[in-house]
Amino acid sequence: MADEWATFGADLHLDLRGAGARTGLRAALMDALREAVRGGRLAAGVRLPSSRTLAADLGIARNTVADAYAELVAEGWLTARQGSGTRVAQRSVPRRRTGSGGPGGPVGPAGSGGARAGARSRTGRTTPTYDLKPGMPDLASFPRAEWLKASRRALTAAPHDAFGYGDPRGRIELRTVLAEYLARARGVYARPERIVLCAGFVHGLSLMGQVLRARRVREVAVEAYGLDEHWRLLTRSGLRLPALPYDDLGTRTEGLPGMKGVGAVLMTAAHQFPLGGALHPDRRVAAIDWARSSGGLVLEDDYDGEFRYDRQPVGALQGLDPERVVYLGTSSKSLAPGLRLGWMVVPESLVGEVVEAKGHMDWSGSALDQLTFAEFLASGAYDRHVRAMRLRYRRRRDELVAAVAAHAPRTRVSGIAAGLHAVLELPAGQEPEALRSAAWQGLAVRGLSHFRHPDTAPAQDGLVVGYATPPDSAWSGALAALCRVLPTT
Amino acid sequence: MADEWATFGADLHLDLRGAGARTGLRAALMDALREAVRGGRLAAGVRLPSSRTLAADLGIARNTVADAYAELVAEGWLTARQGSGTRVAQRSVPRRRTGSGGPGGPVGPAGSGGARAGARSRTGRTTPTYDLKPGMPDLASFPRAEWLKASRRALTAAPHDAFGYGDPRGRIELRTVLAEYLARARGVYARPERIVLCAGFVHGLSLMGQVLRARRVREVAVEAYGLDEHWRLLTRSGLRLPALPYDDLGTRTEGLPGMKGVGAVLMTAAHQFPLGGALHPDRRVAAIDWARSSGGLVLEDDYDGEFRYDRQPVGALQGLDPERVVYLGTSSKSLAPGLRLGWMVVPESLVGEVVEAKGHMDWSGSALDQLTFAEFLASGAYDRHVRAMRLRYRRRRDELVAAVAAHAPRTRVSGIAAGLHAVLELPAGQEPEALRSAAWQGLAVRGLSHFRHPDTAPAQDGLVVGYATPPDSAWSGALAALCRVLPTT
Numbered sequence: 001m002a003d004e005w006a007t008f009g010a011d012l013h014l015d016l017r018g019a020g021a022r023t024g025l026r027a028a029l030m031d032a033l034r035e036a037v038r039g040g041r042l043a044a045g046v047r048l049p050s051s052r053t054l055a056a057d058l059g060i061a062r063n064t065v066a067d068a069y070a071e072l073v074a075e076g077w078l079t080a081r082q083g084s085g086t087r088v089a090q091r092s093v094p095r096r097r098t099g100s101g102g103p104g105g106p107v108g109p110a111g112s113g114g115a116r117a118g119a120r121s122r123t124g125r126t127t128p129t130y131d132l133k134p135g136m137p138d139l140a141s142f143p144r145a146e147w148l149k150a151s152r153r154a155l156t157a158a159p160h161d162a163f164g165y166g167d168p169r170g171r172i173e174l175r176t177v178l179a180e181y182l183a184r185a186r187g188v189y190a191r192p193e194r195i196v197l198c199a200g201f202v203h204g205l206s207l208m209g210q211v212l213r214a215r216r217v218r219e220v221a222v223e224a225y226g227l228d229e230h231w232r233l234l235t236r237s238g239l240r241l242p243a244l245p246y247d248d249l250g251t252r253t254e255g256l257p258g259m260k261g262v263g264a265v266l267m268t269a270a271h272q273f274p275l276g277g278a279l280h281p282d283r284r285v286a287a288i289d290w291a292r293s294s295g296g297l298v299l300e301d302d303y304d305g306e307f308r309y310d311r312q313p314v315g316a317l318q319g320l321d322p323e324r325v326v327y328l329g330t331s332s333k334s335l336a337p338g339l340r341l342g343w344m345v346v347p348e349s350l351v352g353e354v355v356e357a358k359g360h361m362d363w364s365g366s367a368l369d370q371l372t373f374a375e376f377l378a379s380g381a382y383d384r385h386v387r388a389m390r391l392r393y394r395r396r397r398d399e400l401v402a403a404v405a406a407h408a409p410r411t412r413v414s415g416i417a418a419g420l421h422a423v424l425e426l427p428a429g430q431e432p433e434a435l436r437s438a439a440w441q442g443l444a445v446r447g448l449s450h451f452r453h454p455d456t457a458p459a460q461d462g463l464v465v466g467y468a469t470p471p472d473s474a475w476s477g478a479l480a481a482l483c484r485v486l487p488t489t
Numbered sequence: 490m491a492d493e494w495a496t497f498g499a500d501l502h503l504d505l506r507g508a509g510a511r512t513g514l515r516a517a518l519m520d521a522l523r524e525a526v527r528g529g530r531l532a533a534g535v536r537l538p539s540s541r542t543l544a545a546d547l548g549i550a551r552n553t554v555a556d557a558y559a560e561l562v563a564e565g566w567l568t569a570r571q572g573s574g575t576r577v578a579q580r581s582v583p584r585r586r587t588g589s590g591g592p593g594g595p596v597g598p599a600g601s602g603g604a605r606a607g608a609r610s611r612t613g614r615t616t617p618t619y620d621l622k623p624g625m626p627d628l629a630s631f632p633r634a635e636w637l638k639a640s641r642r643a644l645t646a647a648p649h650d651a652f653g654y655g656d657p658r659g660r661i662e663l664r665t666v667l668a669e670y671l672a673r674a675r676g677v678y679a680r681p682e683r684i685v686l687c688a689g690f691v692h693g694l695s696l697m698g699q700v701l702r703a704r705r706v707r708e709v710a711v712e713a714y715g716l717d718e719h720w721r722l723l724t725r726s727g728l729r730l731p732a733l734p735y736d737d738l739g740t741r742t743e744g745l746p747g748m749k750g751v752g753a754v755l756m757t758a759a760h761q762f763p764l765g766g767a768l769h770p771d772r773r774v775a776a777i778d779w780a781r782s783s784g785g786l787v788l789e790d791d792y793d794g795e796f797r798y799d800r801q802p803v804g805a806l807q808g809l810d811p812e813r814v815v816y817l818g819t820s821s822k823s824l825a826p827g828l829r830l831g832w833m834v835v836p837e838s839l840v841g842e843v844v845e846a847k848g849h850m851d852w853s854g855s856a857l858d859q860l861t862f863a864e865f866l867a868s869g870a871y872d873r874h875v876r877a878m879r880l881r882y883r884r885r886r887d888e889l890v891a892a893v894a895a896h897a898p899r900t901r902v903s904g905i906a907a908g909l910h911a912v913l914e915l916p917a918g919q920e921p922e923a924l925r926s927a928a929w930q931g932l933a934v935r936g937l938s939h940f941r942h943p944d945t946a947p948a949q950d951g952l953v954v955g956y957a958t959p960p961d962s963a964w965s966g967a968l969a970a971l972c973r974v975l976p977t978t
Binding site: 142155158366 | 627628629631633636637640641644645647649650651652653654655686688782825826827828829854855856857960
């Protein structure tokens with residue numbers, strides 16, 4: 001069996017080369033698994049290797065395998081039961097698609113939750129009915145009309161040189177209004193000269209990975225919970241990533257001085273992702289003190305600082321010491337990821353190095369989008385949009401809290417003071433079952449363990465629920481499906 | 490003196506860290522030199538080291554130093570005479586700027602060609618009056634109204650998911666219309682699945698650098714003449730770049746089989762940059778034959794394939810063998826560099842690797858710009874714009890040829906059948922003098938040697954003139970200044 005899997009793994013590996021995007025690897029793995037079931041190489045009832053084993057065989061992240069398994073369970077290809085592992089579903093081998101709408105019917109298992117499992121895309125992949133994964137704003141609310149207006153003003157006013165190759169930091173018009181906005185809304189000490197526009201947080205982080213490596217930094221401390229895409233990106237730059245522990249006051253930054261060899265720390269200080277707390281003031285000071293005394297840098301990921309519901313937003317850490325903090329912001333949560341528009345505010349001494357790293361990639365971003373965003377900000381449209389979305393997301397958060405209280409009163413909802421997601425805390429050991437149940441309901445959601453750093457001991461089971469994503473039409477259905485997943489006793 | 494220069498070079502090196510963009514290094518060097526003159530560290534009359542020596546001291550390209558010297562000559566800070574080298578100009582140390590419009594006056598030498606040398610920017614840097622450097626389209630002709638119309642249609646029609654994270658290859662809408670356009674206009678065998686959108690040629694080339702290195706390729710052959718930015722980019726990926734010789738039939742691709750260890754060749758087959766010829770059909774076949782028999786790849790830089798004046802455009806090399814050619818196109822010449830919109834058509838077997846490389850950088854580009862460009866293409870606006878610009882550029886080319894024939898009849902103009910630039914051939918040894926004279930006239934222009942690969946022996950002196958860049962208002966002045974630079978006997 002082990003040999004058989006090794007072979008299968010090697011085959012999959014070839015197929016997985018077609019992947020590469022955020023979700024590309026998972027999709028490629030799902031395709032390869034479906035194909036193996038269809039082709040009969042994986043017979044009904046066969047037990048699949050654990051996600052850990054297959055991940056090691058393929059050299060990919062364990063979560064990617066676990067997610068692929070969960071989605072294939074939701075689609076009915078696989079079954080998962082506690083104690084018996086993940087197996088190929090018991091049924092006749094599904095028919096191949098013979099043509100769209102033809103007699104062969106859609107690709108995939110027949111009569112096993114197909115309708116419940118969600119809409120079928122043109123590529124034959126099943127997408128869940130409800131998406132409550134965190135990290136995405138409400139795309140239906142993108143302010144198209146206001147954006148178009150800003151775009152018209154920008155195109156009319158742009159000097160000719162805006163159409164040429166530009167300053168590697170990005171258009172000065174946007175850096176100027178952004179400096180004013182970040183100072184006002186986020187307490188950032190920002191001057192246009194030290195703002196570097198980028199194509200989103202990940203771009204900024206990859207630039208910092210290059211800069212840190214060029215400075216011979218070998219280790220970047222990260223939080224106990226975070227996004228493995230970010231960790232992988234820094235790891236690819238050749239950095240090691242020890243994790244800081246987490247407690248009720250937030251990330252234990254007072255541990256930094258004891259971590260020799262650490263040259264920077266990556267933090268979500270205003271709103272820990274995904275746990276949702278704000279870093280305690282003492283911890284903020286401890287991070288800055290460490291940076292000052294060690295010469296280290298704090299990389300502040302301020303991904304959704306605009307969205308806080310019950311009191312004033314927590315100001316950026318960067319305001320405490322602009323020479324030791326690299327502030328990274330994005331329009332991906334406040335507007336839309338499709339804009340690919342982010343910004344870095346960097347210490348003065350670092351501007352040259354960041355620009356150097358950026359120049360190597362000729363990644364200046366669209367000048368027209370930068371000018372449009374500058375108009376959008378300057379006209380007040382951005383503030384209006386953020387205010388409107390804050391009301392909208394707060395309403396959803398309140399509905400989520402109320403629904404959980406009504407249907408699963410023993411489930412605690414935490415991390416709700418800000419942002420676009422919440423954590424539903426589950427009794428110990430119940431996370432895998434809840435995820436399987438969610439998959440069965442056609443509900444895409446993440447377990448807390450998905451975000452846990454490998455060095456961190458599991459302390460809490462839970463679901464991380466992104467409540468901004470579903471369109472209005474799907475929101476009440478998504479809430480109902482979520483409540484069915486939660487333990488009622 | 491040598492020691493003094495070594496020290497100075499080290500100081501400069503620190504300052505140059507603020508650079509990094511396309512022209513950043515040259516600008517930083519110019520600033521450092523101006524500061525040294527202002528501060529008195531470089532006294533009037535002092536002879537500067539040769540551009541070769543200073544370049545070696547600073548570890549930068551010799552052309553960067555030569556360009557900085559030429560511009561500082563144009564600004565009046567330095568003087569350059571045949572036989573006596575480059576020296577600090579004989580005059581009192583210029584006054585420091587004490588405030589905008591204040592009594593101190595602008596930074597820079599007083600009364601030494603300041604007005605002639607051009608407009609002074611807000612940063613105190615002098616820009617030449619006339620820009621005839623190659624590589625830039627007419628930015629004033631950007632079709633703002635048509636682009637805005639396309640933008641409105643795109644914003645109205647975009648599905649919600651366009652605002653989310655997308656396919657790492659870019660929006661399918663654009664890849665679909667681009668496939669049709671490239672097949673029709675450039676003879677490219679293109680299917681949407683194998684098109685990967687990128688942020689311009691340099692982005693595409695950097696992706697290929699990563700892919701080739703991951704494939705253990707060590708050498709990429711390049712043409713005898715080309716852009717050192719491109720060479721540096723590949724060199725930074727760890728590739729060695731032997732040069733192919735050039736003759737009247739174009740790049741001598743028949744030499745490829747003899748170059749063991751070469752895994753790819755970078756070519757401007759339709760329109761050699763900067764010499765301007767089209768690769769002879771036998772040479773095209775030789776390149777493809779080499780790729781087929783060796784398993785190598787041809788990287789086809791089709792930067793301005795749309796602009797050919799006297800006969801039908803030369804089709805892309807890629808059409809000869811889509812499995813062995815990576816086609817790289819861009820909107821930077823046909824529309825504007827500021828859009829940062831390019832495309833790759835890659836062999837099917839390579840799509841996964843390119844997407845993988847791209848995914849690592851999260852560089853998907855603005856979805857709205859991609860959708861706008863799709864509308865712009867589909868509506869026929871792109872074809873209309875290219876046709877209009879072709880007429881415009883051809884008229885300029887004809888005027889250039891006529892002016893040179895009238896004022897400098899012994900200067901041959903070559904490479905004029907296509908594109909946005911021409912080569913003015915000079916008698917042997919006259920290129921440096923012509924460049925100094927151009928700088929003095931406030932005319933930014935490049936010498937042919939700027940584009941010569943280090944392995945290539947000088948064979949021809951000349952100026953490379955980009956005739957698309959000046960706005961209409963400056964065109965006749967630029968032509969007149971150019972004619973004053975050329976030898977009349």
